[in-house]
Amino acid sequence: MNLIKALTVGGLVALLATFSFASEPMRGESHGIAYPSGWQDWSTVAVSYRTDNNTIRVVLGNEVAVKAARSGDMRQWPDGAMLGKVVWKAEGLESWKAAKKPAGFVHAEFMFKDSKKYADTYGWGWARWVGLEQQPFNKGAQICISCHTPVKDNDWVFTRPAVFP
Amino acid sequence: MNLIKALTVGGLVALLATFSFASEPMRGESHGIAYPSGWQDWSTVAVSYRTDNNTIRVVLGNEVAVKAARSGDMRQWPDGAMLGKVVWKAEGLESWKAAKKPAGFVHAEFMFKDSKKYADTYGWGWARWVGLEQQPFNKGAQICISCHTPVKDNDWVFTRPAVFP
Numbered sequence: 001m002n003l004i005k006a007l008t009v010g011g012l013v014a015l016l017a018t019f020s021f022a023s024e025p026m027r028g029e030s031h032g033i034a035y036p037s038g039w040q041d042w043s044t045v046a047v048s049y050r051t052d053n054n055t056i057r058v059v060l061g062n063e064v065a066v067k068a069a070r071s072g073d074m075r076q077w078p079d080g081a082m083l084g085k086v087v088w089k090a091e092g093l094e095s096w097k098a099a100k101k102p103a104g105f106v107h108a109e110f111m112f113k114d115s116k117k118y119a120d121t122y123g124w125g126w127a128r129w130v131g132l133e134q135q136p137f138n139k140g141a142q143i144c145i146s147c148h149t150p151v152k153d154n155d156w157v158f159t160r161p162a163v164f165p
Numbered sequence: 166m167n168l169i170k171a172l173t174v175g176g177l178v179a180l181l182a183t184f185s186f187a188s189e190p191m192r193g194e195s196h197g198i199a200y201p202s203g204w205q206d207w208s209t210v211a212v213s214y215r216t217d218n219n220t221i222r223v224v225l226g227n228e229v230a231v232k233a234a235r236s237g238d239m240r241q242w243p244d245g246a247m248l249g250k251v252v253w254k255a256e257g258l259e260s261w262k263a264a265k266k267p268a269g270f271v272h273a274e275f276m277f278k279d280s281k282k283y284a285d286t287y288g289w290g291w292a293r294w295v296g297l298e299q300q301p302f303n304k305g306a307q308i309c310i311s312c313h314t315p316v317k318d319n320d321w322v323f324t325r326p327a328v329f330p
Contacts, residue, residue: 040329041208041231047223049214049255052263058212058223058327066206088327090214095316095323098217102327132330151260158260162223162253162267164205165297 030127030136036062036110039084045069046162049090049100056090056102059083059159065113069161076155081113083157105132109144111157121145122156195292195301201227201275204249210234211327214255214265221255221267224248224324230278234326241320246278248322270297274309276322286310287321 027035042060046069049056061069065081068074077083087109088102112118112125126144128137148156192200207225211234214221226234230246233239242248252274253267277283277290291309293302313321 040235043206044209044223044225044251046267047212047214047221048258049212049221049265050261050263051265056212056214058209060209070205086209086327086329093213093323093325095319096215098215099323100214100216101325102211105328105330108330129330132328134330154260158258158264160258160266163270163297164251165270165273165294165299 027129027134028136030110030129030138031125031141033110033112033125033127035129035134035136036082036084036112039082039108039110042066042082042084044162045083046159048159054090054100055087055106056100057085057087059085070164074155074157074161077113077157079114079116083111083159085109085159107131107137108134122152124156192294192299193301195275195294195303196290196306198275198277198290198292200294200299200301201247201249201277204247204273204275207231207247207249209327210248211324213324219255219265220252220271221265222250222252224250235329239320239322239326242278242322244279244281248276248324250274250324272296272302273299287317289321 039060042062043066045059045061045066047058062082064078065083068078068081085108087106089104089106090100091103093099093101107128107130109128112127113123114125115123118125121141122145126141129135130137148158151158204225207227208231210224210226210231212223227247229243230248233243233246250273252271254269254271255265256268258264258266272293272295274293278288279290280288283290286306287310291306294300295302313323316323
């Protein structure tokens with residue numbers, strides 16, 4: 001009886017593990033960094049629209065990043081801050097053509113602040129997952145860093161946090 | 166001794182209540198609707214940039230709204246859904262002029278879905294709070310409804326939820 005009970009419980013655990021796996025697919029590492037769980041529900045740090053490549057973005061942050069962002073004009077992000085830049089191609093809203101809204105999903109890019117762990121890459125871990133399939137980008141953090149060099153005096157971050165009431 | 170203890174505890178409670186009050190100022194009702202607590206941390210439904218008035222927006226949703234939005238292309242929002250459109254004037258980012266980013270905060274507008282409570286206004290409660298002071302707008306829901314009439318067949322909502330991976 002105890003054996004049957006144990007097997008039943010074991011079976012349920014295995015079943016739950018399978019469902020859990022199904023709802024959140026395994027995604028590979030980008031530059032040795034694990035896929036950040038739950039970023040889709042993070043709060044807003046800022047938004048942007050790039051006129052040069054017609055993409056529209058939301059910059060999200062984990063709790064550490066959002067707390068810092070909302071505290072005022074950031075010059076230095078605290079350890080533990082995670083920023084995610086979510087990028088879509090932009091197109092006119094059918095019901096209001098002059099409004100640009102998200103169309104095809106492009107990629108999600110992340111910066112993970114840890115001044116010790118990522119000392120060699122200016123205190124940030126740099127990662128990107130591409131397309132709806134979220135394929136990990138692994139062509140080297142140097143590509144990210146090169147593009148961000150103009151904002152090295154802004155702790156390597158382009159985003160200026162939006163003011164919230 | 167017990168009286169002193171009771172007074173001390175009472176004093177601490179009063180002090181905490183004062184701090185709590187200070188961190189979240191009382192804001193007046195808009196069209197009879199109470200100010201939605203904690204909307205600043207809601208998750209993203211979509212973003213937009215209006216070329217006609219140079220404003221940039223994020224559309225946030227409470228848990229009910231975000232769950233519905235992420236489920237696919239919305240035609241009907243469930244009761245309990247709350248949508249917040251947060252609007253800023255847009256300006257070029259100093260370090261990347263072609264990127265439009267939030268500057269001065271304009272207002273936060275909300276739609277609260279309750280098909281019974283708001284049956285007279287198409288199932289939605291309509292509210293707006295203006296400026297960083299979040300002054301309640303009380304010129305009548307008809308102003309909101311008039312503007313949203315072109316999207317009455319889209320459950321009165323302009324926003325089409327962005328696709329998230």
